[in-house]
Amino acid sequence: MxxxxxxxxxxxxxxxxxxxxxxxxxxxxxxxxxxxxxxxxxxxxxxxxxxxxxxxxxxxxxxxxxxGYIPYTAFCAKKSYLKENTDLIQRFTSALQKGMDYVQTHSPKEIAEIIQPQFPENDLKTIQTIVTRYYEQGTWKADLIFEKESFELLQDILLDAGELEKRVPYEDLVTTTFAKKAVK
Incomplete structure (x- = not known):
């Protein structure tokens, strides 16, 4: 798409x-x-x-x-789960933000060395090449905040592909509360 x-x-x-x-x-x-x-x-x-x-x-x-920035990875939960598990969700989001902070403050070589065990089918050189490409492209945002502009772009693509019948209001589906708190 x-x-x-x-x-x-x-x-x-x-x-x-x-x-x-x-x-x-x-x-x-x-x-x-x-x-x-x-x-x-x-x-x-x-x-x-x-x-x-x-x-x-x-x-x-x-x-x-x-x-443009498309959120290829997003985490979803029911409103009831968000309400009942705010501490857990905040700790989860803060842990992810800690990973994003690491990516922003370390070299592609350091990142590749850390993540290499997760990709045993690839050698370190390949992983470093991939990480360097992502790093140079600015693939990783500095934060986890799902911006309205990205949400609209995602909907543009889904509408264009015929996979979405009508737009959904950003405010109805996205909460940035946890991500904003994790950045602080």
Whole structure:
């Protein structure tokens, strides 16, 4: 959806101007591309870096950078749970913010060394390459505050893709209370 949205924002009509093969399992797209299927592929990491390191492709653009800030990760809870577990949710949010603070104050090499055990299928060099790319692109925000502008962009993309029938008010779905407190 993000890819098609970016194409449209740049005057390219996804259904008329090119062919997008969505029949390939997402976990297999890098292998399909390396095997000769398509001229371009959309990859999450570590697929993109693997294609580069194997000299089977090149990263030419970042959808995350080109789209604007889209909250790819958000945490959801029922209003009743929020009300009954404010301390737990605040501690959870503060712990996540502590991780964001670490990312903002450490080098890609230091970050890669810390997270490497979570990605045993990748060597440290690959992880450092990925982290450096994310670092240089400004992928990680300094805080966890889900801004209204990002919420609206997400809805623009979902509406454009036909996955959302109508807009939902930001104030009805998003609370920034915990994130704002965690930043302090």
């Amino acid at each position: 993000v890819f098609e949205y970016i194409l449209k924002q740049n005057g390219i009509h996804p259904q008329n101007d090119l062919t997008i093969d969505q029949s390939i399992d997402f976990g297999s797209t890098a292998a399909a591309f390396a095997g000769g299927n398509g001229d371009f592929t959309v990859e999450f990491e570590p697929g993109a870096t693997s294609l580069e390191s194997e000299q089977k492709g090149y990263v030419v653009a970042s959808l995350g950078k080109d789209s």
